[in-house]
Amino acid sequence: MWNPSQYLQYADHRHRPFVDLVARVDLDAPRRIVDLGCGPGNSTRLLSDRWPDAALDALDSSAEMVSAARRNGLAAEQGDVRDWTPAEDTDVVVSNALLQWVPEHRELLAAWARALPRGAVIAVQMPGNFGAPSHRALREVAGSAPWVDRLPVGLLRHDDAVDDPSDYATLLAAHGCAVDAWETTYVHRLTGTDPVLDWMRGTALTPVFDALDDDGQRAFEAELAARLREAYPAGPDGVTLFPFRRVFCVATVGAASGATDLAG
Template structure:
């Protein structure tokens, strides 16, 4: 279960990649915009503000996130991105920090590129930090004695969850898109006790929390926190630097050499 309040604890850090993604979308008047993985809706509001005349659809698999988005006034719906297909008037598809959870997202991107009208835009951002110390520590704890028999195999994502920007550029170019792909590593300055653990509570730890009871969660967090303190020591001013890599891709359908 996703916790919107926990997710929004670092709303500014989570919001910034969305802003930079949308800044690269060159559309004047899209007819319909779809936000896949809308979360609590705080970023989706930017789409409504920039293109107020467009029809706006918002989708998320989490009932808790959909409820939070609806409280902001969005007509969000619960659903699985793998079941979504574009309508003929869909001119912009946005997916922010969602597709890393979907192993078959490469096939979905290709399917969307084939189904969307010419000139439509696919704008995607995904965390690309699965090889970072934070995620390595998470996997090491989950696979250690005492936890490997309590957590299902394959529960956590590995380095291959997200490709490099060039891989997405190649994929979507093959489907006739003009592609703008890049990556950015944000050096996030976090504060408070165990801030990296606090960050991970909002996202990466969700699959673990779904399996363990309250006592198990506390035990798991205590073991993970010890490792994270070593990997991300607090600075003299009490803050912690947490480098976070993200992968971006903006593709315009039917505008590439293969289109």
């Protein structure tokens, strides 16, 4: 179960990659825009602000997130991205911080490139930080006693959850797309007690919490918090620096000119 309030605790930090992603979509008047994994809808509003005349669809698998998005004025629907297919007039597909949860997302990207009309744009952003100290610490705690016997096998993601930008450029270029792919490491300045743990409560810890009762959640958090404080110590000013790598890909369907654009 997703907690929109917890997720939005760092809304400004989480919104910035969405802004950077959508800024690279070079279309003036798309007919229909789809936000796959819309979450609570706070970022989705950027799409309607930029293209007010376009039809806007929003989808999320979480009932809690869909309810929050509807409170934000979106006609959001609950559904699995693996079951989604584009309507004939879909000109922009945005997926921000969703596909890292979907092991078969590479096949989905290829299927969208085949199904969308020529000139449509697929804009995707995924966290690429699964080798970071935060996720290594999470896996280490989950793999230790007593948690290894209490958490399902395969619950947590590893480095191979998301590929490098060049891999997505190669994949989508093979399906006739002109591709702009890049990565960015944001250095977030976080304050408060255990801010990296607070960040992870809104995302990476969600499947762990789903598998544990309240006492188990508190005990797991206590172990993880100690490791995170060591990996991400607060500075003299009380600010914790949290580097966060993200992978971006913007692909224009049917526009390949024989080369991909890899932005550094």
